[in-house]
Structures are given as structure tokens and as C-alpha cells.
Amino acid sequence: MGGAGRSLLRRLPTAAAAALFLLLLLPPTAHSQSTPKENVTFSFSSFDDSFRSTNLTVNGDSSIAQGALQITPDTLNQASYLVNRSGRVLYSQPFKLWEYTPANVNGSSSSSSSNNGNSSSSSNSNSNSNKYVASFSTSFTINVFRQTNTTPGEGIAFLIAPSLDAPPPGSDGGYLGLTNATLDGNASNHFVAVELDTVKQPYDPDDNHVGLDVNGVVSVANASLDLQIAPVAPANYTLWIDYDGGVRRIRVYMAAEGRPQPPSPVLDAPLDLGQFVLQRSYFGFSASTGSDYELNCVLAWNMTVERLRDKKRLPRWALGLAVGLPCAALLLGLIAGLYYVRRRRVGDDPSMLAGALLRSLPGTPREFDYKELKKATNNFDEKMKLGQGGFGTVYEGVLVGAGDNGETIEVAVKKFARANTKGQEEFLAELTIINRLRHRHLVRLIGWCHQNGELLLVYDYMPEGSLDQHLFGGPEKPLLNWARRYNVLSGVASALHYLHNEYDQRVVHRDLKASNVMLDRDFNARLGDFGLARALDVDRTSYADLELDGVPGTLGYIAPECFHTGKATRESDVYGFGAVILEVVCGLRPRCEVGGFHYLVDWVWKLYREGRILEAVDVRLAGDFVGADAERLLLLGLACSHPIPGERPKTQDIMQILLRSMQPPAVPPFKPAFVWPSAVPDGDGETTTTTTASGLTGSSYYASSAGWTSNYVSRDGHVSEDDVPMV
Structure with missing residues (x-):
């Protein structure tokens, strides 16, 4: 410990200094191989509309009626209302489905995967081979009903989705509420589905099959079924889906309602969830109709998911330290902060208190060093500028080793124009709001920096720029x-x-x-x-x-x-x-x-x-x-x-x-x-x-982002427009 550190410790209470010393000695924690598995289970024997606001998210043309999830409309009074529909019903809470593990901690899973011939898993890159993937089991009862003398269409699927979003526009017909013509097959979809398909598309084996869909509706594995998904005589079926995260394999079973789970699956395929789905994903169902229609109903649903543990079980004395030491460390930080504030007026370093506040926020993203961002943007070179607006300038940047797996990533760095009190308010407002927002159609915040009076936010880089650039940007952007x-x-x-x-x-x-x-x-x-x-x-x-x-x-x-x-x-x-x-x-x-x-x-x-x-x-x-x-x-x-x-x-x-x-x-x-x-x-x-x-x-009336008085006159005496791209 350097001289400055010893000097600070001499000014702290003895107990706090001792707590800091113990904290430094505490070994890092890791996922324990010997920790017993824990599971999370939920069960619906039937469905009520009150579940909509508590347990289930109902989107698109779905509803909850007659004790069932109606994934597509359930009325037969007006046939025209049933065609070209799509819907989703998802369990409202996400599940953590994979996590990175230290080297060799879960080596048995990797070897097991290879021994079972899972080529998908054994050929994974390092980013996937060091992931621990959760196992899950689910069973559900469905009724896919078609009217007499009609052709059924299109199908229903069990879905692992990246968000609670509604089905994308155009996801009716053969897209099963999963994707559409524009999105189909994109790796950014991050979904996996088990489909029960009742229409033969050019890429399907027949009009009555089960398929495994990964980011698109062209199944990576499929199998024809002996049981009719939408039989002439109405029937209910139970499906079981078992996923083994250790061997990276999924198995699907199907039987008439009331019959036991068959000994052999109707579909058995390799699947590395850690390669395709987001770390926290949602379970549920999707379905669609096309020019032909059917009623796609889920009557009951049971689900068990392995709960991933982030830390090993500690002895009682270590558990006490694990609980008490963060409190002591917090006290230490407060004492050090008070000492520093007393030595310097707040006005001498405006980023000090704001930075301390940001670090105390729960779930605050990564804090970058100013030098790191300066290097990433080539000293905020004008050639790296992506746009400029009323609150600051946005630069393209390249951060070496900043990705989840240590890879180089492209980022957009927003440098606020004012480092005064007003600028800090804008900075804090943006960070505290977007930090907690999670949605696939919002720009993701990666990190922040508040040093030397400079305020910066770091976002995902959007390679295609802004919408207005494509509408009005000229020949350099495709229409x-x-x-x-x-x-x-x-x-x-x-x-x-x-x-x-x-x-x-x-x-x-x-x-x-x-x-x-x-x-x-x-x-x-x-x-x-x-x-x-x-x-x-x-x-x-x-x-x-x-x-x-x-x-x-x-x-x-x-x-x-x-x-x-x-x-x-x-x-x-x-x-x-x-x-x-x-x-x-x-x-x-x-x-x-x-x-x-x-x-x-x-x-x-x-x-x-x-x-x-x-x-x-x-x-x-x-x-x-x-x-x-x-x-x-x-x-x-x-x-x-x-x-x-x-x-x-x-x-x-x-x-x-x-x-x-x-x-x-x-x-x-x-x-x-x-x-x-x-x-x-x-x-x-x-x-x-x-x-x-x-x-x-x-x-x-007219107004601008530059600000207006109550008499609608701009403070700087003229109208200014802010139509440049911002992140």
C-alpha cells in the first residue's frame, strides 16, 4: 500500500481500517461445481384473465378466455376475423439461462456435450464453451381446433423470446408469430421455438410436423408426426419439452391428454441455448393463422427452470463477513468521501460528488476512464463525429478488449456540451433513466465517464446511423x-x-x-x-x-x-x-x-x-x-x-x-x-x-430545443432547429 493510502488509513477509525484490510484479503467467489441445483417452478392448471396483469403478458391477437390462452382469436362467429392473425403470450418474468464460468469449473459439461455427439456444442467458440447453460423442463396441454371441412393453418409454437414485445408486423401466415419476411433468419432475433406446424411451406417436410426454430421459421431440425395436430375430431394433446443444458440437447414428446409421457421423443436435437438466446429470456407461446385458420389454445402449463447461482456456498463465518464487510466498506467510502470534501471545496472538482452518486446507483453500468474514451475516439477527432445536438456531440469509437469476452467493440460516445451544473443535471437525468431501461428497440447504454469536468456516455454503435439520414441524407445512404x-x-x-x-x-x-x-x-x-x-x-x-x-x-x-x-x-x-x-x-x-x-x-x-x-x-x-x-x-x-x-x-x-x-x-x-x-x-x-x-x-406556434420564454420568443432571438443525428 502506497504512502497516500497509509496516510488516509491513519485518519480513519481503527474498525473501518480493519474492515478494509479484511475486505482486501477475502478471496473472490465463483460458481461452485458442487453446489446443488435449485429450480424455479410455476404451474397453471387453467388460465384466468386476472393473470394478464400479474403473471402473463398478452400481445398481438392473443387473449385469455374460457380458461385457456387463446394465442390466436377464439371466436368462430366471424371467420374473416380469424385469418392472418398472430399473437404471443409470455410469462412476465425473465429467466437467466446461461452465465460465464471460470475456466474448468464446468468442464464436465463440455466433455459430456462432446461425448453425446452434439456438434453444435463441440464446435462452439471459446465464448460459448465457457458458458454454463441452465436446464429446463416444461409440459403443456394444447387444443388446435379446426371447423369441419376446413383446412387448418398455420401453427403454434413454444417460444423462448428475448423480450415481452408483441409479434413483429407481418408475422401471420407461415411466420407463426415469431418473425416476418424482413427479420426471418436474423441472428439478432435471439429466439428459439418448438413449432407444431399445420401448413406445408416449401421448406417444410409436410403439413403436420414438429420443428426446432432458431431465429427463423426454417427449422434446423424437424420430424413428421403420427398424431394430427389439428384433427378432424377435436382432441387435446400434452407436450413435454426437456432441455439438458449440460449436454446442450432438447427433446420433445407428445401424447394424447391423459396419457403418460412416451418413452421416445418425437424430436431429439442438439441445441446450445447459450449461443442463440439472450442471457435473460422469456418463456411462452406464439401462434398464427393465414388464409386458412385454426384456434390455437393452451389449456394448462407447467414449467421448471434451473436457477443459476452466481456464488458458492460460504461457511457461516465467511457469510457473516460477506454480509458485514460491504457495510463496512460503504462506511469507509463515506468517511473517505467526507474527508476529501473537507479538504477541497465541491466547486474545485464538480465531477466528484456526481461520480460518487453514480457509483452508488444500483445496476450502474461500467465506468470508463476518460483516457480510454479519448483514445477510442482518436482524441475526439472531428472525423469520428457522428452527430451534434443541443446537449452535446456524439463520436464513433473503438474500445479494445471492452466486450463481454474481451473482444474489440465499436461504440458511440456522447460528450456533453456543458460541464456546468446544468450539464450535470442533463447527464444525470439521461444516465439514471436509460440505465434501467431494457428493450430491444432502445439504444443500449454500455457505460459512462465523469472526470475532469467532462461528462460522457457510451452506447452501442448503430452502424446504419439515424433514420433521418436514410430519409434525407443523400446518395451516401441507401433509400x-x-x-x-x-x-x-x-x-x-x-x-x-x-x-x-x-x-x-x-x-x-x-x-x-x-x-x-x-x-x-x-x-x-x-x-x-x-x-x-x-x-x-x-x-x-x-x-x-x-x-x-x-x-x-x-x-x-x-x-x-x-x-x-x-x-x-x-x-x-x-x-x-x-x-x-x-x-x-x-x-x-x-x-x-x-x-x-x-x-x-x-x-x-x-x-x-x-x-x-x-x-x-x-x-x-x-x-x-x-x-x-x-x-x-x-x-x-x-x-x-x-x-x-x-x-x-x-x-x-x-x-x-x-x-x-x-x-x-x-x-x-x-x-x-x-x-x-x-x-x-x-x-x-x-x-x-x-x-x-x-x-x-x-x-x-413555433419552438426549438434552444428554449423559449412564456411569450414564445427564443432566448437567443432566433429560431434554431436541431435535426442532426443523436444517439
């Missing part, structure tokens, strides 16, 4: 085709629904725009830039800025009521999403000169009134789009752009509309006048109309 545009909007809607309804707090993004929608390597949308986002308590409906801060956001995306209230709400986020929809479909910015109008929404509304709404579609697509979907999106964009916040659709409905399972809301032929006060949020986040019209329209 997005129609399928990708629809998929991007579906991804943004999914992320927005998560922020508004599925996170433990309501989050309003407050700056939803095309330049804040990033695209990964497969052109999937990732919503980013949480510099303006705020988390709300569940009993609040809006976030009010300080009066001097004015109205946050970007021109063309700000809801008209925000200029009067200074508050951001979920409804104002939906307004911004409506602007993005029209921008993506039309290929024009929300504020533009088009057809004699200054705003895109006004022009589209006129075309809709005249029955020419499809003329608004981006001419660069040269007619290569789906007319029904284009009209659906344009009507949804107008509905989201309604001047009255209470008339805008909720994200739950937006998701259903994009899944094509619900029609867009009725849109009036003339754009309604903006009414103020138009609506007041109630305790449930809904809105109620209160007074009469003022005769003002939403197009009458």
Missing part, C-alpha cells in the same frame, strides 16, 4: 424500402409503448424525432437520446419544466398544448410519433413547404379530405409500397397529430393498428381547431375536455 419503413415504425411504437406503460415508471421521451431513431445493422429501430426524457411516478401524468426552461423539443414534433402548459405528457409523445410516421411515409420533414402549406400534416390532411391520401407517399419509392398499409400509416399519423391530446390514440392501440389487427381511429375530414384549455389529465393519465375553442391552430 429505405417500404418493408423497412414499416418495420422501423413498428419498432419505435414498441419502444414508446414500453416507456409509457411497461416500465416501472412512466417515461416521457419529450424529443421523439427521426434523428433520434437509430438503425442497427439489420435496419431495426433503436430509440435513443434520452437527454430530455423524464420518468414520472405512476400517479402523475405529466412532467413540467421550470418556467425559464421553456418548451423542450424540436420544431414540427412538439404538440400544440405544450406551448401553453410547459408540460410533457404521453399524449405529447404520441404527437411526436405521429410526425415521425408522416415523415417516414412521405419522405418529407414535418416542417416543409409542400402544396402551399408550411407543415406536412396540413398537406396530408388536405389530400385525405379530397380522397387522394396515397399521393402523399414518398415519390422516390416509385409506387413500390403496399397501398393498404400506406393508407393505414397515414391515417394513424393524422390521428396521432390530432390537435386535441385526448383524441390521440394510446400506444396500446397504436401497436394493434401496426399489427393490422385494428383499424386506425376515425379521422375527421378537416383538421380540428386547437382548443385551449382542451384537456386536463386525470389521475389515470386520461384526458377530459373542459372548455370551448380558442380558434387557434397548432400550426400557429
Whole structure:
């Protein structure tokens, strides 16, 4: 221990110094090979709709009715309602399915895998061979019903999913609610499914088979069945799926309900879950119908999953130290911090207390050294700049050895523009919010740095840049085709629904725009830039800025009521999403000169009134789009752009509309006048109309992210727009 350390210890209480000494001596813990396995079990003998809010997440065209999970609609009263549907029902809690282990700790699993001929496992890279993979067993009872003299379609699957997201748009038909034509086969899907397929596609052996699907619907293993999945005479079946994480193998059994598990599986195949699924994944079911339909019902479900333990069992005396020493270490840190603060005024090092606060947050991501990020971005070289906005500049960077397996990774480093108190507030707001968000359509935060007055956040690098670059970036970026545009909007809607309804707090993004929608390597949308986002308590409906801060956001995306209230709400986020929809479909910015109008929404509304709404579609697509979907999106964009916040659709409905399972809301032929006060949020986040019209329209006011006073005049005396890409 150096002289500085000894000097500090002399100033600390003796007990604290002793605690630190013991902490340094305590050996590191590891996964113990001799630790007995522990399992997590849940069981549903039948299903009730009350499970929807507690145990199960129901998405797409699924429902819970008649004591069963109806993975696709369960009515036979209207056959047209049953075609081209897809749904998912997932257990709401994730399970940890694999973890990295120290060398040779689980060597027996690796050798066992090789001895069983599992070529997938034995050929794994080092990143997979040193993973401990959990085992699980599940059984469930299904009823796949078809009407007399009809052909069944399409199928049902047991699913291991990366998130609780709804099925992607276009996942009906042969995609079984798992994927769609754009996403099928992508490694980024991170799903594994056991399908029971009742339609023969070109890649299928027949129209009655079981298959193992990995990231796509072209099965990596399949087998024809003797039992009819959808028999002419209705029948229930029980399926058993056993997965052995030690030998990396999955076995599927099937029998009529009430019969015991057969001795031989209908499907026996190698499968390394650690290679394909996310570490924490979700179990459940998906299903679809096509031009032919069937009722896909799950009647009961039992599940047992091995619980992975991160630490070995300690003796009682060591357990006492393990519990007591962190408390002592915390006390030591507080004492050292107080000593340091007394020696230096806080103003001398503004990053000191903020850094201490960040390190104390639960689950805070990795803290990077400033020199490391400086080197990664070539000293923040202008050539590495990805974008610049009101809160800072984003640089591309390369971090050597920073990946989970020590590999080199590409990152985006956001360097905040101001290191003063305001800059720290923005930095802390963004970090504390996005740090706890987990969704496949949100940009992932990797780490942070707060040193020498510099504030930096480190994100996943998005190789395809931002959405607006592909819409307006010129020849260096490929023009997005129609399928990708629809998929991007579906991804943004999914992320927005998560922020508004599925996170433990309501989050309003407050700056939803095309330049804040990033695209990964497969052109999937990732919503980013949480510099303006705020988390709300569940009993609040809006976030009010300080009066001097004015109205946050970007021109063309700000809801008209925000200029009067200074508050951001979920409804104002939906307004911004409506602007993005029209921008993506039309290929024009929300504020533009088009057809004699200054705003895109006004022009589209006129075309809709005249029955020419499809003329608004981006001419660069040269007619290569789906007319029904284009009209659906344009009507949804107008509905989201309604001047009255209470008339805008909720994200739950937006998701259903994009899944094509619900029609867009009725849109009036003339754009309604903006009414103020138009609506007041109630305790449930809904809105109620209160007074009469003022005769003002939403197009009458302008604002920018630079900030506005209550008289709608910019503080710097001019209008500035922030339309550059941000992470």
C-alpha cells in the first residue's frame, strides 16, 4: 500500500481500517461445481384473465378466455376475423439461462456435450464453451381446433423470446408469430421455438410436423408426426419439452391428454441455448393463422427452470463477513468521501460528488476512464463525429478488449456540451433513466465517464446511423424500402409503448424525432437520446419544466398544448410519433413547404379530405409500397397529430393498428381547431375536455430545443432547429 493510502488509513477509525484490510484479503467467489441445483417452478392448471396483469403478458391477437390462452382469436362467429392473425403470450418474468464460468469449473459439461455427439456444442467458440447453460423442463396441454371441412393453418409454437414485445408486423401466415419476411433468419432475433406446424411451406417436410426454430421459421431440425395436430375430431394433446443444458440437447414428446409421457421423443436435437438466446429470456407461446385458420389454445402449463447461482456456498463465518464487510466498506467510502470534501471545496472538482452518486446507483453500468474514451475516439477527432445536438456531440469509437469476452467493440460516445451544473443535471437525468431501461428497440447504454469536468456516455454503435439520414441524407445512404419503413415504425411504437406503460415508471421521451431513431445493422429501430426524457411516478401524468426552461423539443414534433402548459405528457409523445410516421411515409420533414402549406400534416390532411391520401407517399419509392398499409400509416399519423391530446390514440392501440389487427381511429375530414384549455389529465393519465375553442391552430406556434420564454420568443432571438443525428 502506497504512502497516500497509509496516510488516509491513519485518519480513519481503527474498525473501518480493519474492515478494509479484511475486505482486501477475502478471496473472490465463483460458481461452485458442487453446489446443488435449485429450480424455479410455476404451474397453471387453467388460465384466468386476472393473470394478464400479474403473471402473463398478452400481445398481438392473443387473449385469455374460457380458461385457456387463446394465442390466436377464439371466436368462430366471424371467420374473416380469424385469418392472418398472430399473437404471443409470455410469462412476465425473465429467466437467466446461461452465465460465464471460470475456466474448468464446468468442464464436465463440455466433455459430456462432446461425448453425446452434439456438434453444435463441440464446435462452439471459446465464448460459448465457457458458458454454463441452465436446464429446463416444461409440459403443456394444447387444443388446435379446426371447423369441419376446413383446412387448418398455420401453427403454434413454444417460444423462448428475448423480450415481452408483441409479434413483429407481418408475422401471420407461415411466420407463426415469431418473425416476418424482413427479420426471418436474423441472428439478432435471439429466439428459439418448438413449432407444431399445420401448413406445408416449401421448406417444410409436410403439413403436420414438429420443428426446432432458431431465429427463423426454417427449422434446423424437424420430424413428421403420427398424431394430427389439428384433427378432424377435436382432441387435446400434452407436450413435454426437456432441455439438458449440460449436454446442450432438447427433446420433445407428445401424447394424447391423459396419457403418460412416451418413452421416445418425437424430436431429439442438439441445441446450445447459450449461443442463440439472450442471457435473460422469456418463456411462452406464439401462434398464427393465414388464409386458412385454426384456434390455437393452451389449456394448462407447467414449467421448471434451473436457477443459476452466481456464488458458492460460504461457511457461516465467511457469510457473516460477506454480509458485514460491504457495510463496512460503504462506511469507509463515506468517511473517505467526507474527508476529501473537507479538504477541497465541491466547486474545485464538480465531477466528484456526481461520480460518487453514480457509483452508488444500483445496476450502474461500467465506468470508463476518460483516457480510454479519448483514445477510442482518436482524441475526439472531428472525423469520428457522428452527430451534434443541443446537449452535446456524439463520436464513433473503438474500445479494445471492452466486450463481454474481451473482444474489440465499436461504440458511440456522447460528450456533453456543458460541464456546468446544468450539464450535470442533463447527464444525470439521461444516465439514471436509460440505465434501467431494457428493450430491444432502445439504444443500449454500455457505460459512462465523469472526470475532469467532462461528462460522457457510451452506447452501442448503430452502424446504419439515424433514420433521418436514410430519409434525407443523400446518395451516401441507401433509400429505405417500404418493408423497412414499416418495420422501423413498428419498432419505435414498441419502444414508446414500453416507456409509457411497461416500465416501472412512466417515461416521457419529450424529443421523439427521426434523428433520434437509430438503425442497427439489420435496419431495426433503436430509440435513443434520452437527454430530455423524464420518468414520472405512476400517479402523475405529466412532467413540467421550470418556467425559464421553456418548451423542450424540436420544431414540427412538439404538440400544440405544450406551448401553453410547459408540460410533457404521453399524449405529447404520441404527437411526436405521429410526425415521425408522416415523415417516414412521405419522405418529407414535418416542417416543409409542400402544396402551399408550411407543415406536412396540413398537406396530408388536405389530400385525405379530397380522397387522394396515397399521393402523399414518398415519390422516390416509385409506387413500390403496399397501398393498404400506406393508407393505414397515414391515417394513424393524422390521428396521432390530432390537435386535441385526448383524441390521440394510446400506444396500446397504436401497436394493434401496426399489427393490422385494428383499424386506425376515425379521422375527421378537416383538421380540428386547437382548443385551449382542451384537456386536463386525470389521475389515470386520461384526458377530459373542459372548455370551448380558442380558434387557434397548432400550426400557429413555433419552438426549438434552444428554449423559449412564456411569450414564445427564443432566448437567443432566433429560431434554431436541431435535426442532426443523436444517439
